[in-house]
Amino acid sequence: MNRPTPLTLAAIVAVLAATARAIFFTPLEAVQGPAQKILYVHAPAAWVAFLAFGVVALVSIVYLWLRDDRLDRIAESSAEVGVVFTTVVLITGPLWGKPVWGTYWTWDARLTLTLFLWFVYVGYLLLRGAVEDPAMRARYSAVLGILGALLIPFIHLSVYLFRTLHPLPVLMKPGAPSMPREMLITLLAAFAAFTLLYAALLRTRYRYAVERDAMTPGGFA
């Protein structure tokens, strides 16, 4: 592996800085206590997961039009990084839910659809490993990548459409953010830092895919 790029170093510094701000310089919330600070890893991970799968859908649409292998590699890379961020969402969410809701998990719309999204993109990665012909693999996975992303608006709107324990959005909603200024700055910093981390991981994963395919034409993920 090559030396870390400026983007990777910037992402590492940004994530460490945002995490330090969340831990040491952001006040505790009076009602939820320390567990509320899980927000600063949970919400940015959810945003990045949606972004990553949105990128998968977008480049997959263009792939089906242009049939450019680079687009397939971007989709493959973004899906893998998206699964990592969704895993963080699915682990940190229950750890926040237990002290606040009294349960790790409930089968409501938001949680269930997020788990389903994770399964869809794990399936996407498994599909890529199961089809040998590169053109067929790219075409099948592009279709699955597009269909999977259709879940994203349902997940975002599920807290409005169904009865759920999950709170309403504090940022991505009509009107002003509903949280104190210090917490809001930390949350925005975390969103920016983890978006940068996504960009760095996507770039690294894409470069790996390029090198893998150069060494083993039609190589597997």
Added chain:
Amino acid sequence: MPDNAFFYYAAYVAAAAIYGGYALSLITRWRAVRRPTRTKP
């Protein structure tokens, strides 16, 4: 204020482990791709 710091620490440790583990897996796979394949003499 409730004393639930365990969950907060656990979430941060879990997130760090997942991101760190993924970065490590990328490095490992990249090295495996670059490693020259052995051929029988």
